[in-house]
Every structure is written in C-alpha cells, then in structure tokens.
Amino acid sequence: MSAIATDYPWTSQPLIAVAPMRLICLSKLASEVSNAGGLGFIGIGSDASTLEAELTQAKSQLTVKSSNDTLPIGVGFLLWAGEPLLQASLPLLANFRPAAVWLFAPSQPDQLAHWTTEIRKATGGKSKIWIQIGTVAAAVGVVSSCQPDVLVVQGSDAGGHGLEECAGLISLLPEVDDAVTSLCQSKSVPKPTLIAAGGLSDGRGVAASTLLGASGAVLGTRYLACPEANLTKGYQNAVLAASDGGVNTARGKLYDRLRGTKDWPAEYGGRGILNKTWHDHKAGLSEEENQRLYDEAMQRGDEGWGDGGRLTTYAGAGVGLVKRVQPASEITREVREEARKALKMERL
Numbered sequence: 444m445s446a447i448a449t450d451y452p453w454t455s456q457p458l459i460a461v462a463p464m465r466l467i468c469l470s471k472l473a474s475e476v477s478n479a480g481g482l483g484f485i486g487i488g489s490d491a492s493t494l495e496a497e498l499t500q501a502k503s504q505l506t507v508k509s510s511n512d513t514l515p516i517g518v519g520f521l522l523w524a525g526e527p528l529l530q531a532s533l534p535l536l537a538n539f540r541p542a543a544v545w546l547f548a549p550s551q552p553d554q555l556a557h558w559t560t561e562i563r564k565a566t567g568g569k570s571k572i573w574i575q576i577g578t579v580a581a582a583v584g585v586v587s588s589c590q591p592d593v594l595v596v597q598g599s600d601a602g603g604h605g606l607e608e609c610a611g612l613i614s615l616l617p618e619v620d621d622a623v624t625s626l627c628q629s630k631s632v633p634k635p636t637l638i639a640a641g642g643l644s645d646g647r648g649v650a651a652s653t654l655l656g657a658s659g660a661v662l663g664t665r666y667l668a669c670p671e672a673n674l675t676k677g678y679q680n681a682v683l684a685a686s687d688g689g690v691n692t693a694r695g696k697l698y699d700r701l702r703g704t705k706d707w708p709a710e711y712g713g714r715g716i717l718n719k720t721w722h723d724h725k726a727g728l729s730e731e732e733n734q735r736l737y738d739e740a741m742q743r744g745d746e747g748w749g750d751g752g753r754l755t756t757y758a759g760a761g762v763g764l765v766k767r768v769q770p771a772s773e774i775t776r777e778v779r780e781e782a783r784k785a786l787k788m789e790r791l
C-alpha cells in the first residue's frame with residue numbers, strides 16, 4: 444500500500460489536492476475537496492488568528508473519516524512569518540491534528556527543520572509534513588535536514604508565489620525524483636512521496652506528472668473557478684477570461700508592491716494574469732502613478748479586474764484550461780477521473 448493510501452485513507456488515487464491559497468482556500472473549499480476523496484489544504488498563510496475557527500469549521504464540514512485519529516484535511520503555512528506563527532499554531536495543531544501540514548517559503552535556512560521537529564513533537568507524528576520546493580538543490584537539502592513525508596515539487600508555471608528562478612515541472616520533477624531517490628538510498632532513509640504542482644489544470648497534466656514520478660497533484664488555479672473559493676467575482680471572471688498563460692501571465696514582484704504585500708523573501712515572486720498595471724509598467728509608467736491608478740481601481744470593486752482592469756490576479760500558466768465555474772467536489776472528481784482514464788487506471 445502506498446504512503447498516500449495509508450496516511451490519507453479517505454482519498455482516491457491519484458491524489459488531487461487543493462493548494463493552501465492564503466485568504467482564498469479556507470475551510471469550506473478545503474473540506475469539499477477532502478469530502479470528494481481529495482485532500483484540501485486550508486491556506487492559513489502567515490497569520491494564525493483564524494486557525495482555530497477554520498479548523499473548527501472544517502471539523503463540522505468534513506464528512507469523510509481518517510482512520511489514524513487525524514482530521515482529514517491539511518493546513519498550509521508561510522514560514523517567513525517566523526516563530527510567532529509557529530508558537531501560536533502548535534497548540535491548535537496538537538489539538539486538531541490535521542492529517543497534513545504544509546510548509547513553504549522559509550526566510551532562514553534552519554526554519555524548515557525547526558518547524559518539522561516542533562510539529563511532529565506537538566502532534567505525536569500524526570500530522571504528516573509536506574514541504575513545497577522549487578529546485579533540485581532545495582529538494583536535496585530538505586530531504587537531508589527534515590525527512591518530510593511529502594515533497595511538493597513546484598514548477599515555474601505555478602500560480603501565486605514561487606521561486607523567480609526555477610524550471611518547469613517536465614524537467615524539474617524527474618530530476619528531483621532521481622536526486623532524492625539516490626540520496627535516500629545512500630542514507631538508508633525512506634523516500635518522501637512526490638506531489639506535483641504548477642500548471643496542472645486538468646487530468647491530462649496530472650496524468651503526465653505521475654509518469655514523471657509524482658503520486659498526485661496540487662492544483663491552485665483550477666480551484667479559483669469554484670463557488671467555494673473566497674475571492675471576488677471580478678477576480679474569478681478574469682481567470683475565466685484568460686488564455687495562453689505563457690504570454691498572458693508572468694511572475695514578478697510588481698503586483699506584490701502595488702497591493703502592499705512586502706514580506707516575501709527576495710527569491711520569490713507571484714505569477715498573475717497580466718493587465719493594465721503590468722503593461723503600463725512595461726511601457727514606462729512611473730510606479731507612483733501606477734500605484735495611484737491601482738488604488739483608484741481598488742475603489743471600483745469587481746470592475747477593477749477585467750477589460751482595462753488593474754488589480755492583482757494571481758493565477759498560473761495553466762489558466763487557459765480553466766473555462767467554467769464548477770463545484771470544488773466536481774473539479775476534484777473530474778480531474779481525478781480524467782487522469783485515471785489517461786493512465787488507464789480505470790481497469791485497476
């Protein structure tokens with residue numbers, strides 16, 4: 444039996460997970476994904492003040508059961524928020540024992556190992572540790588220092604924040620797989636499960652990533668088009684309208700600066716849909732004037748996105764495959780079934 448089937452016994456394979464998108468993927472969306480046989484991650488991000496309420500709500504919304512005394516859901520943290528976030532979260536993690544805890548974007552080298560140790564201690568090892576990385580070097584470093592249960596391999600097409608410099612999944616995933624396999628063999632330690640992330644918007648991408656070495660996939664952008672996502676209609680419509688993500692999305696820091704998000708470590712940027720803010724910046728508009736226009740657009744509500752829109756619209760390069768709004772449970776089942784079909788797993 445695979446580690447995924449043992450650790451998350453309510454799930455079906457290949458595993459489909461929704462990314463812990465801060466402020467967007469809350470207990471409602473995460474619970475729906477778990478209830479559909481996937482794994483939902485609540486995006487707690489950098490602020491633990493909502494953690495107890497989100498986990499309490501999830502507990503009442505979840506209809507699936509985990510056999511190992513855990514809550515069948517995950518929680519995602521952004522480590523650059525530092526020690527106060529960890530200390531505020533540990534008692535709640537100990538109490539609720541989510542099946543998975545997702546760690547991303549440390550600002551100091553030893554943070555991942557520290558968080559891993561403390562969370563394992565607090566939950567008696569019941570909450571499995573997922574660490575998202577974007578390079579082969581990071582994968583090797585994290586496996587050596589933390590021995591995570593799961594490595595989420597994030598390719599450059601991913602929506603939202605990721606490394607400004609990293610490869611696409613098609614080359615990154617097999618190279619990570621080879622490097623981690625050989626490291627774990629040489630150290631005689633168990634190999635973490637690999638899960639793919641970045642540009643996977645339907646079952647074909649998920650199937651391809653399993654052929655590259657993953658046991659499942661994390662999707663963010665696709666779930667922006669579901670009623671359970673906590674985002675405005677204007678943002679959602681901009682996601683539905685976008686296509687050809689290689690030219691109509693880009694990763695960078697401009698949107699972070701204008702929306703006032705200033706805490707990310709320097710090596711990260713956010714991938715979003717290009718709009719007037721970006722095009723005016725490229726045409727030489729001063730940042731001061733761009734900020735003024737951005738702030739003005741903030742006052743226009745949903746009209747701040749869309750045609751002539753200026754507001755931040757984080758989404759990945761797979762955005763062109765996102766065509767309609769569907770319930771999160773339907774997305775989860777549809778993507779999984781498409782992947783199974785592509786892999787001819789329906790016979791198994």
Ligand SMILES: Cc1cc2nc3c(=O)[nH]c(=O)nc-3n(C[C@H](O)[C@H](O)[C@H](O)COP(=O)(O)O)c2cc1C
Binds near residue numbers: 465644665757
């Ligand atoms: C709108 C949005 C917000 C995100 N926020 C977070 C976050 O708070 N924490 C995190 O670890 N990853 C976050 N991510 C990145 C995801 O973990 C994941 O790598 C990505 O969504 C996968 O690529 P995809 O969007 O093409 O499916 C976010 C992604 C999106 C699209």
